[in-house]
Amino acid sequence: MNRYQKLAWWNLIVITFTIIITTAAIVIEFHIRGYSTLGIYFIAPLVLLKFNRFLFKKPQSEGGVVSDERDTLIIKRALAFSFMAFWWVFLISSFLLWWFIGPRNSVPTITLPLMVFAAGLFMKIVCSAAILVQYGRTWKGEQL
Amino acid sequence: MNKLQKIALFNLCLAATCLLIKLLSLLIGDPPVKLAASIIMLILYLPLIPSYFYRLKLAIQGGSKYDERDKSIHTTAALYGLMVAFSVFFLATLLTFLIVGPGVEIKIGLMLGIFILGAMSFFTTESAVVLVRYGGICKGEQS
Numbered sequence: 042m043n044r045y046q047k048l049a050w051w052n053l054i055v056i057t058f059t060i061i062i063t064t065a066a067i068v069i070e071f072h073i074r075g076y077s078t079l080g081i082y083f084i085a086p087l088v089l090l091k092f093n094r095f096l097f098k099k100p101q102s103e104g105g106v107v108s109d110e111r112d113t114l115i116i117k118r119a120l121a122f123s124f125m126a127f128w129w130v131f132l133i134s135s136f137l138l139w140w141f142i143g144p145r146n147s148v149p150t151i152t153l154p155l156m157v158f159a160a161g162l163f164m165k166i167v168c169s170a171a172i173l174v175q176y177g178r179t180w181k182g183e184q185l
Numbered sequence: 186m187n188k189l190q191k192i193a194l195f196n197l198c199l200a201a202t203c204l205l206i207k208l209l210s211l212l213i214g215d216p217p218v219k220l221a222a223s224i225i226m227l228i229l230y231l232p233l234i235p236s237y238f239y240r241l242k243l244a245i246q247g248g249s250k251y252d253e254r255d256k257s258i259h260t261t262a263a264l265y266g267l268m269v270a271f272s273v274f275f276l277a278t279l280l281t282f283l284i285v286g287p288g289v290e291i292k293i294g295l296m297l298g299i300f301i302l303g304a305m306s307f308f309t310t311e312s313a314v315v316l317v318r319y320g321g322i323c324k325g326e327q328s
Contacts, residue, residue, distance in 0.1 A: 117264060124267035128303065131274070135296035147290035153282040157275055164271075 044097045045112055046176050049169035056166055059086045119171035123164045189255055192240050193315035196233060200308035203229050207302060258318045266311030270303040277302055
């Protein structure tokens with residue numbers, strides 16, 4: 042596994058872990074109090090994603106490289122795919138909202154920052170999955 | 186100037202005009218002005234569809250009209266376009282939230298408005314990057 046595969050797995054693990062603990066916290070609090078306010082504090086593990094640039098930088102073999110042309114191409118394709126996926130999902134969800142709620146109705150403004158947050162997470166997940174799929178999903182890939 | 190550059194220039198003119206009209210309509214905010222702006226934008230946007238399919242046809246034909254270099258230029262340009270479009274989405278969403286404030290409601294149509302703004306930014310940036318990467322408007326292979 043090379044650096045980008047490790048980073049992709051790292052992203053997926055951190056995001057999955059955050060989603061699980063946040064959902065659990067919201068469900069438990071909701072069950073006890075009937076409403077939930079603590080869920081927001083459980084997204085803190087996402088801070089770990091900011092350390093990506095410092096992780097897995099050392100080549101595994103002596104004289105090995107961290108990334109080459111092919112890796113750059115894979116990253117570019119994964120990024121492009123994640124952006125495209127985001128725009129399609131955004132367009133379809135906007136149309137569905139417009140269709141079901143009605144064009145004259147409104148949504149609370151808090152939807153906007155939540156939408157940005159969800160978009161960021163969605164793109165990170167899709168990009169990481171696309172990287173893993175392109176490398177072959179398993180433990181394949183050049184050892185660097 | 187080759188065919189791909191001409192297509193990019195054509196797209197850039199249309200998309201940049203649409204973007205300007207959209208931004209002006211957002212600033213003015215008068216319903217008749219918005220309606221007129223939407224109709225003009227729709228008319229300006231329609232030629233982008235055949236333009237896209239013409240480029241796709243060139244890409245499928247391949248050969249000297251669309252070689253590896255052209256493919257690389259268009260892939261990079263598309264990536265830049267998508268990144269700028271996402272930044273526009275991010276800014277539009279957060280600025281709306283900051284201007285309107287929490288606890289208020291917004292129209293559903295705003296989401297589609299943000300999408301249209303993002304699409305225009307994508308086309309404008311992509312076309313501009315294609316032209317820049319070919320080395321400007323006047324350079325490039327003659328076709």
